[in-house]
Amino acid sequence: GNSVTQMEGPVTLSEEAFLTINCTYTATGYPSLFWYVQYPGEGLQLLLKATKADDKGSNKGFEATYRKETTSFHLEKGSVQVSDSAVYFCAPTQGGSEKLVFGKGTKLTVNP
Amino acid sequence: SQTIHQWPATLVQPVGSPLSLECTVEGTSNPNLYWYRQAAGRGLQLLFYSVGIGQISSEVPQNLSASRPQDRQFILSSKKLLLSDSGFYLCASTGGGNTEAFFGQGTRLTVV
Numbered sequence: 001g002n003s004v005t006q007m008e009g010p011v012t013l014s015e016e017a018f019l020t021i022n023c024t025y026t027a028t029g030y031p032s033l034f035w036y037v038q039y040p041g042e043g044l045q046l047l048l049k050a051t052k053a054d055d056k057g058s059n060k061g062f063e064a065t066y067r068k069e070t071t072s073f074h075l076e077k078g079s080v081q082v083s084d085s086a087v088y089f090c091a092p093t094q095g096g097s098e099k100l101v102f103g104k105g106t107k108l109t110v111n112p
Numbered sequence: 113s114q115t116i117h118q119w120p121a122t123l124v125q126p127v128g129s130p131l132s133l134e135c136t137v138e139g140t141s142n143p144n145l146y147w148y149r150q151a152a153g154r155g156l157q158l159l160f161y162s163v164g165i166g167q168i169s170s171e172v173p174q175n176l177s178a179s180r181p182q183d184r185q186f187i188l189s190s191k192k193l194l195l196s197d198s199g200f201y202l203c204a205s206t207g208g209g210n211t212e213a214f215f216g217q218g219t220r221l222t223v224v
Binding site: 032034036041042043044045046049089091093099100101102104105 | 116118144146155156158161169171202204206211212213215216217218220
C-alpha cells in the first residue's frame with residue numbers, strides 16, 4: 001500500500017518568509033498527489049494537486065511539483081501570510097480499493 | 113463535487129455510554145468512505161474504511177465499530193465509550209480513481 005513521510009513541525013515563520021514542507025511517498029502504481037490544509041476546528045480541504053509526473057499544482061500562492069524520480073511532492077510558498085497558519089497534509093491517492101493515507105501533518109504558524 | 117454531512121459537530125458523553133456518529137455523502141455514487149480520528153490537532157489515524165455497502169475494513173483494534181448500511185451512509189459506533197475515545201473524528205469520501213478526498217467538518221467528542 002501507499003505510505004507518506006512528511007516533514008514534522010511545528011514550523012513557525014514570520015510573515016513574508018519562504019515556506020517549504022517536505023513530502024515523500026511510496027506507492028505501488030502511479031498515484032495522484034495532493035496537499036490538504038486544515039484550519040482550526042475544521043475538516044481538511046484540498047489545497048492543490050498534481051496528477052502525473054512533472055505536473056505542478058498551485059493555489060493561493062502555494063506550489064508543489066510531482067517528482068517521480070525522487071518520489072516527492074514538496075510544498076512551497078514564496079511569502080507566507082498570517083492567514084496561512086494551519087496544518088498541512090500530504091497524500092498520494094490511487095483510488096480503487098487502495099486506502100487513503102496521509103502524512104502526519106505539519107502545523108504552520110505565521111507570526112505578524 | 114461532493115458534499116459530506118457529518119453530525120453532530122460537538123458531543124459530550126459519559127464513560128460507558130453508547131456512541132453513534134453519522135456521515136452522509138452527496139454528489140457521487142459508490143464512494144470509498146473513511147473514518148479518521150485526530151488527536152492533538154495534527155495526525156490523522158485511519159480507523160475504518162469501506163469500498164462498498166457492508167464492506168468494512170478496520171485498521172486499528174479498538175472500542176469502535178463502523179457500518180455502511182447504504183451506499184452513501186457511513187456510521188461510527190461504540191457500545192461503551194472510554195475516556196481514550198475522546199478526539200476529533202472526521203469522515204471522508206473519495207469518488208474512485210485518482211480523485212481528491214472530501215471531508216466533513218468533524219465531530220469533537222469528549223468523553224467524561
